[in-house]
Amino acid sequence: MKREIRQAFFIFCTVITLLTIYYYWMGGAINVEEIKRETRVNAQEFHDFHADRYPEWTLETMDSNENVAIALVYIVKDRKNEADYRIAINSARCYAEVHQYGFIYVDYSANKTLQELCPQSDFFFTRHCLMNEVLQTAPYEFFVFLDADIGVINPRRRVQDFLPAESSVNVMFYNRFYNDEIMAGSYIVRKSKQAENFLQLWVDYYEKTKLFPFSGTDNGAIQSVVLEFFAPELSPYREVCEKTWRTGRGFAELFRYEACAQYLISLIPKKEFAQRGFVLYQKGEGWSRDGWVSGTWWCERDLFFHGWKKAKLGGEWQLPFTSESLFDDKCSANEFDRWIYSTGFKVPCLQLDLRLHPYFLEKRSAYYKALKELFDEKLFPVKAYEKYGMP
Ligand SMILES: *[C@@H]1O[C@H](CO)[C@@H](O)[C@H](O)[C@H]1NC(C)=O
Numbered sequence: 551m552k553r554e555i556r557q558a559f560f561i562f563c564t565v566i567t568l569l570t571i572y573y574y575w576m577g578g579a580i581n582v583e584e585i586k587r588e589t590r591v592n593a594q595e596f597h598d599f600h601a602d603r604y605p606e607w608t609l610e611t612m613d614s615n616e617n618v619a620i621a622l623v624y625i626v627k628d629r630k631n632e633a634d635y636r637i638a639i640n641s642a643r644c645y646a647e648v649h650q651y652g653f654i655y656v657d658y659s660a661n662k663t664l665q666e667l668c669p670q671s672d673f674f675f676t677r678h679c680l681m682n683e684v685l686q687t688a689p690y691e692f693f694v695f696l697d698a699d700i701g702v703i704n705p706r707r708r709v710q711d712f713l714p715a716e717s718s719v720n721v722m723f724y725n726r727f728y729n730d731e732i733m734a735g736s737y738i739v740r741k742s743k744q745a746e747n748f749l750q751l752w753v754d755y756y757e758k759t760k761l762f763p764f765s766g767t768d769n770g771a772i773q774s775v776v777l778e779f780f781a782p783e784l785s786p787y788r789e790v791c792e793k794t795w796r797t798g799r800g801f802a803e804l805f806r807y808e809a810c811a812q813y814l815i816s817l818i819p820k821k822e823f824a825q826r827g828f829v830l831y832q833k834g835e836g837w838s839r840d841g842w843v844s845g846t847w848w849c850e851r852d853l854f855f856h857g858w859k860k861a862k863l864g865g866e867w868q869l870p871f872t873s874e875s876l877f878d879d880k881c882s883a884n885e886f887d888r889w890i891y892s893t894g895f896k897v898p899c900l901q902l903d904l905r906l907h908p909y910f911l912e913k914r915s916a917y918y919k920a921l922k923e924l925f926d927e928k929l930f931p932v933k934a935y936e937k938y939g940m941p
Contacts, residue, residue: 603817604820611714614708620651620694620710621693622709623695624639624654624656625684626656626657628658634698637858637860637863638700639698640878641876642854647881647883649705649709658673667679667683675753675767675768677768681739691741692713693738693741694837697736701855702854703848703854708853711837712831712853719740720744722828724736725830730808730917733769738837755771755775759771763797763798776811776815776830777811777814780823787931791807791813791931794810795807805920806920809916809917809920809924813934838853838854839852840855840857843906847897849898850899851902855867871889873890
């Protein structure tokens, strides 16, 4: 009897164990599928920026090896902060040499002619005036404007990967990751009358906005410049958004105005914008992004990182390289060996996306919150909504 009980107990245990294994095996299989699916959804959502109501169209870019004259452009007021930007600028100088791009470094303080041509007393605007001068005089087809704290994280990515195959496109920007701003600190322009006129309009916004209590200078203005230049039919709505901008006294109002302007920008189909000459890359899709958002993690997709100021090293960003002086000496063509990385910063793009995704969602809800606040204060362009709806 005792033996039979033991046998029964043994069979019982075996059955339970088998059932458990079966359950977890099935469950596990389902979970893996679930995770895979979720991952795809996350990656998809990550790329669908909140205001992007036309995700079906993406810019056709030129061939990576296309032979086109490209210059990287850095514009500084003087050389006082050179040490702060050494890593960033030298990495880009080296990168330009590796790919045989032009490298233009403008020191405003050292050139009287330029000071007369571009006398704006806000250097943020002066830079774009200087850029217009460079655009008209230097022998390149495409110019990549870069803030002094933008450096190269991944030299294998080429600028061509982001340039339009379409000949209609002359002006390209990207949306910042960290808020609803179009990034004013980096853009790509093609040598063209349209790009000149665009930059001139931006510079003219200095006079328009200098008396605003909190204009956000060129980074506030860029939203309105894009709308005025590339979407003039939206002007009545733009003026509604600008009320918040004109009277705002801090970042809260500035960001609300920017969200409002992004809403209007989202109304124009991307394809239509490209035909009119303009491309706006969505969060995380452009040639550069705020590197601190991912704690300096990067993946194959990345090229430039913004935020490499020496003063913030070790705080806001980590040095992804083994030394600060890797780029100080002469570089040569096809030399990628100089990028010697510390371990732990390069990750698969999926891993990066999964880290960025919660941040992205947070920004998306901040965007709708800003729109709601505008609506509650009767400062939202309701007529635009009635015509186009929400994205
Ligand atoms: C100053 O800038 C002007 C206009 O771009 C240029 O022609 C000139 O060569 C520059 N001068 C110096 C000393 O770099």
